[in-house]
Amino acid sequence: MKAAILIAALGSWGVMLFFPWWTFVLPCVIAGVIGPDRGFKAFLSGFIGVGLLWLILALFADWQNSYVLTSLMADILSFDSTWLLYLITVSMGAIIGALSCLTGYLILGRTR
Amino acid sequence: MKWIKVLITAVITIILVILLNTPFGSIPAVGPLFNPVSGFWQSGKSQQAARSETLRHPELSKPVVVVYDDRLVPHIFAENDYDLYFAQGYVTARDRFWQMDFQTRAAAGRVSEIVGEDANDYDLYQRRIGMVYGAQNMLDYYNEHPEMLALLEAYTDGVNRHIENLSPRHLPVEYKIMGFKPEKWTPLKSLLVQMNMSATLNGRTDAYQMSNTLERFGDAFIERFYPAFYDGVVPIIPEDTEWDFEPVDIPVSPNAVENTTSSVNLGIPESNPSIGSNSWAVDGSRTITGVPLLANDMHLSMTLPAIWYEVQLFNNNVNVYGVSLPGLPGVVVGFNEDIAWGFTNSGANVMDIYEITFKDETQSEYYHDGEWKPVTKSVETILVRGGEVIADTVFYTHHGPIHNRVEAESGMGRRFPAGHAVQWIAHKPSLEMKTFYKLNRAENYDDYYESMKFFDGPAQNFTYADRHGNIALWHNGKFPVRYEGMGDFILDGSKPENDWNAFIPHDHKPHHKNPGRGFVSSANQHPVSPDYPYYLGRFFATSERGARINEVLEAGEQMSYLNMMMLHLDNINLQAREAIPVMTAHLDRETRGLHEPGLIDRLLNWNYSMDANSVEATLYHFWWNNFRNSVWNDLFENADTPLRRPSDTQTLKLLVNEPDSEFFDKSSVGNIVKLPQLIAKAWNDTIEQLREHSEDPNDWQWWQFNNVRVPHIANIPGLGRTEIETSGTNIAVNATRGTHGPSWRMVVSLENEVRGWGVYPGGQSGNPASKNYDAFVDSWANGGFFPLHFYRSKEEALEHLTRGIQTMEVTP
Numbered sequence: 028m029k030a031a032i033l034i035a036a037l038g039s040w041g042v043m044l045f046f047p048w049w050t051f052v053l054p055c056v057i058a059g060v061i062g063p064d065r066g067f068k069a070f071l072s073g074f075i076g077v078g079l080l081w082l083i084l085a086l087f088a089d090w091q092n093s094y095v096l097t098s099l100m101a102d103i104l105s106f107d108s109t110w111l112l113y114l115i116t117v118s119m120g121a122i123i124g125a126l127s128c129l130t131g132y133l134i135l136g137r138t139r
Numbered sequence: 140m141k142w143i144k145v146l147i148t149a150v151i152t153i154i155l156v157i158l159l160n161t162p163f164g165s166i167p168a169v170g171p172l173f174n175p176v177s178g179f180w181q182s183g184k185s186q187q188a189a190r191s192e193t194l195r196h197p198e199l200s201k202p203v204v205v206v207y208d209d210r211l212v213p214h215i216f217a218e219n220d221y222d223l224y225f226a227q228g229y230v231t232a233r234d235r236f237w238q239m240d241f242q243t244r245a246a247a248g249r250v251s252e253i254v255g256e257d258a259n260d261y262d263l264y265q266r267r268i269g270m271v272y273g274a275q276n277m278l279d280y281y282n283e284h285p286e287m288l289a290l291l292e293a294y295t296d297g298v299n300r301h302i303e304n305l306s307p308r309h310l311p312v313e314y315k316i317m318g319f320k321p322e323k324w325t326p327l328k329s330l331l332v333q334m335n336m337s338a339t340l341n342g343r344t345d346a347y348q349m350s351n352t353l354e355r356f357g358d359a360f361i362e363r364f365y366p367a368f369y370d371g372v373v374p375i376i377p378e379d380t381e382w383d384f385e386p387v388d389i390p391v392s393p394n395a396v397e398n399t400t401s402s403v404n405l406g407i408p409e410s411n412p413s414i415g416s417n418s419w420a421v422d423g424s425r426t427i428t429g430v431p432l433l434a435n436d437m438h439l440s441m442t443l444p445a446i447w448y449e450v451q452l453f454n455n456n457v458n459v460y461g462v463s464l465p466g467l468p469g470v471v472v473g474f475n476e477d478i479a480w481g482f483t484n485s486g487a488n489v490m491d492i493y494e495i496t497f498k499d500e501t502q503s504e505y506y507h508d509g510e511w512k513p514v515t516k517s518v519e520t521i522l523v524r525g526g527e528v529i530a531d532t533v534f535y536t537h538h539g540p541i542h543n544r545v546e547a548e549s550g551m552g553r554r555f556p557a558g559h560a561v562q563w564i565a566h567k568p569s570l571e572m573k574t575f576y577k578l579n580r581a582e583n584y585d586d587y588y589e590s591m592k593f594f595d596g597p598a599q600n601f602t603y604a605d606r607h608g609n610i611a612l613w614h615n616g617k618f619p620v621r622y623e624g625m626g627d628f629i630l631d632g633s634k635p636e637n638d639w640n641a642f643i644p645h646d647h648k649p650h651h652k653n654p655g656r657g658f659v660s661s662a663n664q665h666p667v668s669p670d671y672p673y674y675l676g677r678f679f680a681t682s683e684r685g686a687r688i689n690e691v692l693e694a695g696e697q698m699s700y701l702n703m704m705m706l707h708l709d710n711i712n713l714q715a716r717e718a719i720p721v722m723t724a725h726l727d728r729e730t731r732g733l734h735e736p737g738l739i740d741r742l743l744n745w746n747y748s749m750d751a752n753s754v755e756a757t758l759y760h761f762w763w764n765n766f767r768n769s770v771w772n773d774l775f776e777n778a779d780t781p782l783r784r785p786s787d788t789q790t791l792k793l794l795v796n797e798p799d800s801e802f803f804d805k806s807s808v809g810n811i812v813k814l815p816q817l818i819a820k821a822w823n824d825t826i827e828q829l830r831e832h833s834e835d836p837n838d839w840q841w842w843q844f845n846n847v848r849v850p851h852i853a854n855i856p857g858l859g860r861t862e863i864e865t866s867g868t869n870i871a872v873n874a875t876r877g878t879h880g881p882s883w884r885m886v887v888s889l890e891n892e893v894r895g896w897g898v899y900p901g902g903q904s905g906n907p908a909s910k911n912y913d914a915f916v917d918s919w920a921n922g923g924f925f926p927l928h929f930y931r932s933k934e935e936a937l938e939h940l941t942r943g944i945q946t947m948e949v950t951p
Contacts, residue, residue, distance in 0.1 A: 095908045
């Protein structure tokens with residue numbers, strides 16, 4: 028599972044630097060194919076791998092910019108708090124990552 | 140079984156991705172915007188301090204050194220013109236490219252490409268008013284002047300070098316929010332920036348309102364309330380100036396104006412009295428240093444990012460500091476080592492409307508000078524995001540484009556009735572770049588004089604001062620030779636007398652140099668007195684600001700740059716100073732005591748200064764508006780055609796000179812309502828309105844009603860500034876009102892080592908996440924100025940950088 032998490036996280040980061048945002052689906056599928064031995068583990072690997080990566084990237088970008096842009100975005104979207112931005116971002120990555128990873132796992136069908 | 144599971148999870152994933160990748164109406168797609176690798180998270184900016192950098196690009200013949208001071212103003216040191224303007228384009232784009240891209244697409248009528256069909260109406264308006272047509276005409280003319288085209292190309296190369304270096308992940312956040320991509324810059328886009336300026340400054344006409352008003356109220360009313368000259372006009376060029384030239388032939392008016400628009404109910408907005416400016420120059424005999432001082436503030440729409448970008452440009456043939464328009468090479472308003480110059484807008488007629496007689500329904504031939512002439516046609520293609528392409532055919536006469544071939548039912552098209560052609564100076568080929576090129580390099584009066592010959596529009600008052608002790612002012616632009624009143628009303632497009640057959644020769648334009656009174660000044664008012672031989676128009680700004688500036692300068696001796704700053708920030712309302720004693724005198728004892736007995740006394744003891752925290756300013760503003768509306772509403776409200784109301788200045792003259800005028804008599808059977816009753820009612824209404832705001836009169840502070848704000852340029856909420864606590868009003872020298880105001884305040888002292896101070900309500904960076912995005916707004920609102928760092932050499936700039944550049948704000 029650790030390997031799957033790592034592949035999902037680093038793989039998504041790698042492709043997203045050069046390709047459209049949604050291409051992180053592919054490394055997640057691959058992570059699901061080669062990693063976990065249970066469906067829920069595959070799901071969790073994608074969820075944690077991508078979710079954590081996106082959270083760290085978002086926090087780092089926010090910190091680098093002295094938290095200015097997030098508060099502006101919150102104003103634009105009439106959000107009370109910038110945490111909603113994090114929630115949207117992280118849950119988007121985590122859920123799609125989890126589903127992709129699960130799909131990869133199911134392709135091989137390593138069910139007991 | 141296995142494949143069904145795969146299918147289900149795969150399909151759910153794909154659907155989720157597609158949903159997150161799709162924009163819904165004005166809501167942008169969530170995926171591209173929110174992901175942390177290429178979404179909005181990456182559009183931030185690490186906060187930047189003063190620094191220097193060396194640009195080395197293959198296009199440059201030598202490396203260019205750019206020193207950014209602590210306010211992020213770039214001081215560009217290059218070796219030649221190409222390198223200089225390349226670097227200007229490059230650094231301006233780096234700070235402001237989204238603004239340049241968006242504004243020029245808007246100018247060209249291409250907003251539908253970005254936001255969809257909601258912008259169709261706006262785009263059609265821009266196409267039909269000839270924004271691209273005018274820019275293209277200019278570009279054709281630049282092609283005949285390769286030395287000027289070269290400047291545009293150098294700038295363009297610099298902008299495009301920046302675009303090529305742009306990483307899609309780090310695009311400005313507005314691209315991500317609005318969901319579009321940067322587009323390459325071209326010389327045509329630079330000229331569209333100039334068209335934008337023309338549209339802002341003189342892309343309007345009062346001809347419809349005036350024709351309708353004439354038809355409704357008659358000649359006598361027009362002469363009485365809309366005179367070109369009247370008592371109290373303080374012309375820019377003083378009355379005692381002699382005109383030492385023989386005027387060219389003036390055309391003869393073909394016949395009385397025929398109004399044909401009376402049945403048309405148009406959606407023409409009232410002309411905006413807040414578009415104006417102040418500029419003056421003071422002779423050394425009135426200054427403490429013995430050398431001239433020059434001041435300028437241009438009143439324009441205030442936006443974030445701001446209309447201006449501060450810059451210093453230096454190479455082997457120029458050293459100039461001032462503000463530039465993002466998208467145009469050079470400095471527009473500023474100073475160099477020898478001279479300083481400023482601009483105020485001219486209200487002269489440079490957009491005329493012609494009624495066209497067509498031969499038949501096809502509208503392919505029109506009548507002019509005794510014969511039928513063919514229209515030319517041009518197809519405008521509008522791409523619409525998420526919609527079908529619109530192909531719009533615009534018909535052109537020799538006057539200009541026909542805005543509407545059929546009556547527009549709604550939207551901006553209603554500003555023009557069907558079958559009318561627009562002749563606009565901005566459509567004509569011209570070479571304004573040459574004026575700025577020469578002005579940036581001018582060393583003396585002769586250079587300044589030469590530079591102005593290339594400036595056709597938008598017509599401006601050019602204020603001038605130099606280190607040799609001269610001050611001057613020219614009312615400059617390309618002005619058609621008109622018969623009296625020509626262009627004030629709709630013109631008959633078939634009569635050749637109404638064409639622009641001749642233009643006022645350059646040396647005949649209103650001007651003066653080193654006048655005896657020791658200063659020159661302009662505030663958009665009438666440039667000349669009635670003895671000037673040419674007709675320019677009748678709707679120049681009213682004289683309040685101009686009169687106040689002259690009053691202060693005439694009283695001033697031994698003035699310093701601080702006096703100039705104080706005059707920029709002067710909030711005295713001359714209209715209030717004249718109106719309040721008269722209005723209170725008509726107020727009977729009973730009404731005075733009715734509410735808060737002290738309020739009238741406060742008004743009488745007021746200094747007429749529209750200060751941010753003044754309650755009197757608010758009282759006067761509402762009282763006057765209520766009174767003026769009660770005088771004119773019954774004549775002008777609910778009219779089925781757009782009309783023009785008499786100005787406040789004319790209303791005030793009526794109040795002072797003719798208290799028994801029939802226009803104040805609103806009596807009906809058994810109910811006498813005359814001037815005292817109108818004034819009393821206006822007062823009572825004022826108190827009621829303000830009590831709705833707050834019961835406590837101390838809460839009626841003017842700034843809350845003047846509502847000064849600086850919105851984002853595409854009106855994205857949260858990216859602008861609101862509730863700015865500042866002083867002023869549109870007829871005070873400090874002309875703040877809503878989203879309009881002094882867009883750049885500048886004072887220059889023409890000492891041997893020229894010194895300058897300036898401020899604008901914005902910031903150098905166009906990135907909303909940068910502290911430099913709105914860094915100057917608070918200083919501007921508080922009346923602060925920044926000393927401008929004008930370096931004589933690259934070495935001086937770099938040396939200052941090593942010592943640490945710290946700009947200390949000056950507040951007079």
